[in-house]
Amino acid sequence: MESDYYQILGVPRDASQDEIQKAYRKLSRQYHPDIAGKQYEDKFKEINEAYSVLSDPKKREEYDRGPSPYSAGSGGAGFSPMGFTNLDDLFGQFFGGSPFGEAHGSPIPRENRGGDEITSVTVSLKDAVFGTVKQIEIPTFGKCPACKGTGSKSQSAPIVCPSCHGTGVKQQIQRSILGQIMTSAPCPQCQGHGTIIPDPCPQCQGTGRVRVKRTVEVKIPAGIEDGTRIKLVGQGEAGQLGGPAGDLYIEVHVSQDREFTRKGQDLHCWLSIPMTWAALGAKTTISTFDGKKELEIPAGIQYGQTVEMPGLGLPKSEKDRGDIVVHVQIQIPTSLTSQQKELLEQFASSHDSEAGGNMQAAQEIKPKKGIFARMKDALKGE
Ligand SMILES: [Zn+2]
Ligand SMILES: [Zn+2]
DSSP: OOOHHOOOOOOOOOOOHHHHHHHHHHHHTTTTTTHHHHGGHHHHHHHHHHHHHHSHHHHHHHHHSSOOOOSSSOOTTTTTOOOOHHHHHHHHHIIIIIISSSTTTTTOOBBBBBOOEEEEEEEEEEHHHHHHHEEEEEEEEEEEETTTTBBBBTOOOEETTTTTTOOOEEEEEEEEEEEEEEEEEEEEETTSSSOOOOSSSSTTTSSSSEEEEEEEEEEEOTTTTTTTEEEEEEEESBBBBOOOOOEEEEEEEEEOSSEEEEEHHHHHHHHEEEEEHHHHHHEEEEETTTEEEEEOOOOOOOOOOOOHHHOOSOOOSSSSSSEEEEEEEOOSSSSSSSHHHHHHHHHHHHHHGGGGTHHHHHHSSOSSSHHHHHHHHHTTTO
């Protein structure tokens, strides 16, 4: 049955590409079988099908014009996924019933290209930085092993249909008020193929393909963006009776990371440091996707200022990578020992005498052995 792609995605018919993409992202996450459960597999496929048409302006235009040639099974055997290719097809469609056979008087080919498929895979942000290889199991159509894709139990080639002698068409004379008219229709014995398989394979009902679960390997390139689609040519559904396989599209989602947020090719994170580090500067280590790396915090850094760690972000080119941008958050102690309090009060009295609380003054105080160094040790509990 024809389904309304707009309804499936819950968008108005005049939705922008942006709205369609947003709706699709939301739904594909919600109904992904890995998240929502196996019972949503069909729903998920339906959403993907709707999106594959509506996201492509050309296909969308064709869809808006009339019955979708893209929805699986909508046109029956031989329905071309290319849509109407010429006027003959168009007239055949509207005036003659089947768009094939009749209009051309030639048999419908038995071999049929397999459908394209779409699936999705989620990778970590680290995988997006370095790239990875994923094995994905997809339910699809594969060549029937019992008949080796021939559709015949004895694996013999189809024979010429005795009823239509290979034309795929049966002509009939009908009486009407205009007199006798000759009509032609696809041969019922061979469904217009012009050939029959006398011993259809019971495993695949003579189609040459069966439902299988196949594991495909997909290489996720470094730097991949969330929502990117990777096309694997010929990895979709197996074709019918020796027809070419369809293509497989894999939509890659990059999961959120607990520490890092991606902005372009840079990775942003927050680092909370003691106020003494902010005032005096410090060296610390940060766990990056490249392992632990030293980070030098300059003295006098303010809340919200950033320190960059070049070359630890996502790839910009083969050799160049973005940066890690560390946003600094400064911890103000919430409880102080009496010793710490005393030291801070000493600091305050020396500090307040200069420039009315201007923090620039802190930089002028020599660290090491000074009041600030002792205060730092005290705050660290040493
Ligand atoms: Zn026939
Ligand atoms: Zn078979």
